[in-house]
Amino acid sequence: MKRIILSSLCLLAVAAAAQDDNKLTLSGSIQSDMLLPQADDDIGAKKTEDFQTNTYVDLHLEHRLFEAGARLEYLEHPLPGFDDQGFDGWGVPHFYAKGKFKWAELTAGTFYEQFGSGFILRTYEERSLGIDNSLLGGRLVLKPMKGLTLKALGGKQRRYWDWNDSFISGADAEVSLDEWMPTWQEQGVRLSLGASWVNKHEEKEDIMADLTHKLNLPEYVNAWDARVNLAIKDWSLLAEYARKTDDPQYVNGYIYKPGSAAMISTSYSRKGLSVLLQAKRSENMASTSRRRENSTHSASAINHLPAFTLDQTYALAALYPYATQLADGEWAYQAELGYNFKRKTLLGGRYGMNVKLNYSYVRSIDRQFENGFTGNTIGGQMALAGTDGYTSSFFKWGGQTYYQDLNIQLSRRITKDFRLNLMYMNQLYNQAQIQQHGGMVHSDIFVADGKYQFSPKTALRVEAQYLKTDDDEGDWLFALAELSLAPHWMFTLSDMWNVGDNNPEQRPGEKNTHYHYYQALVTYNVGAHRLQAGYGRTREGINCSGGVCRVIPAQKGFTLSYNYNF
Secondary structure: OHHHHHHHHHHHHHHHHOOOOOOOEEEEEEEEEEEEEOOEOOOOEOOOOOOEEEEEEEEEEEEOOEEEEEEEEEEOOOOOOOOOOOOOEEEEEEEEEEEEOOOEEEEEEEEOOEOOOOOOOEOOEEHHHOEEOOEEEEEEEEEEEOOEEEEEEEEEEEEOOEEOOOEEEEEEEEEEHHHHOHHHHHOOEEEEEEEEEEEEEOOOOOOEOOOOOEOOOOOEEEEEEEEEEEEEOOEEEEEEEEEEOOOOOHHHOOOOOOEEEEEEEEEEEEOOEEEEEEEEEEEOOOOEOOOOOOOOOOOOEOOOOOOOOOOOOOOOOOOOOOOOOOOOOEEEEEEEEEEEEOOOEOOOEOOOEEEEEEEEEEEEEOOEEOOOOOOOOOOOOOOOOOOOOEEOOOOOEEEEEEEEEEEEEEEEEOOOOEEEEEEEEEEEEEHHHHOOOOOEEEEEEEEEEEEEEEEOOEEEEEEEEEEEEOOOOOEEEEEEEEEEEOOOEEEEEEEEEEEEOOOHHHOOOOOOOOOEEEEEEEEEEEOOEEEEEEEEEEOOEEEEEOOEEEEEOOEEEEEEEEEEEO
């Protein structure tokens, strides 16, 4: 298949280039992250290789009637966290050719796709998490008339350096009714309706519920999704509902229970004011293209449910990130209010001030288990295998809080050259549910972030952060200084320090030691090239993006990163 696609790419490129009146463009990128590791017994960093790297080379050829691309990945000696999960190797796992016509687009090879919010289908690449769950097959996109988009696809899903045996197929339709109503557009009304269907075909296999009973596994699993998106001037509303047929698999304990997800999101925005309100309920919505897969966030994940929590960029605010509970289900809520105080007012001061308030709350759903079972089904729990698992009342909460945070952020220019950002965050984090160890972690986080502009090309940014908790590893401090000499240089020094492990008894056998996780980085930019060199320690922890998380092991050593776009 690779040879066929790449050969077709070359032939079509030559044919396109032969047309004098059409332009053929080549673009791409190179990303290489390298580590010279060192062992560090204090933080648990290991030296398994003398040199480790994750390197990617992307190439894209584009023409008015044609597009093609390929990606070379070299992870023969991958970075820590990638070396023990099947990432080691190298090759060309991403390759495609696309024909573009007046109202049709046909893709052959590997591709990424998302239906709606991703409740039943989302394939994407997220290198920092080690996710690339692309489909190898074909996709057809039709736009036969204004405001109407139809999609059909089929293929096998990537899993590291191979493709799973199951076959994924699906279709999606979306219509923008306002495209047919000129008066709606004049009045600022936008209305779109969408519907999707996804099917997974996976051959039966022998999986025992107990010593004498074999599970009768379904070969076909179907999922449906319907959504409506309405915007009226400053208001917008998104409502979506998805349902999945019985899908017994490792992550839900091989139960025969349909899955469902429902979401409503509304927002209001005008100059100086923004409001967001969201609610989501899901149960048993883990969906993988390999029923024996032992993680809901693996490369075999077919769908994605966004986490209704604020994406944190500050180090200590991101120390305990939330991961969406696909298998066990959840009730999730988020509310956000943003307001700009005008200049030359009592609260706005001379330059004005921005205030943002965000609140997230995630709760377990009500579940009444069969066979007297209590606890999480995630992790391959076989006590419920072969049963319907549990019953659940839609609007009723369960007994656990999974996550809660309250964020208050202030941003204000103090003088013409100095801007100050302040943040306070109160957080509840159910470590037992999310990480399968520990208990409830309650923390208070304080952040001060200031930037002084010495000249148009010289700026200094300083961060100070403090996380206060009596749980888990105790208190943390973080400090950062970043000097920017535009347009080429940036120098960064930082340190994250565990200033008080108050509860070593929660982790028997571990030392009560206060660790420093220091980093020194030098970055140089010229044109489309970016080179960064550094040295330091990285804490073992969780890296998340959009509610999808993976564990990053501790590491120490010299780092080098190179990026080039053309």
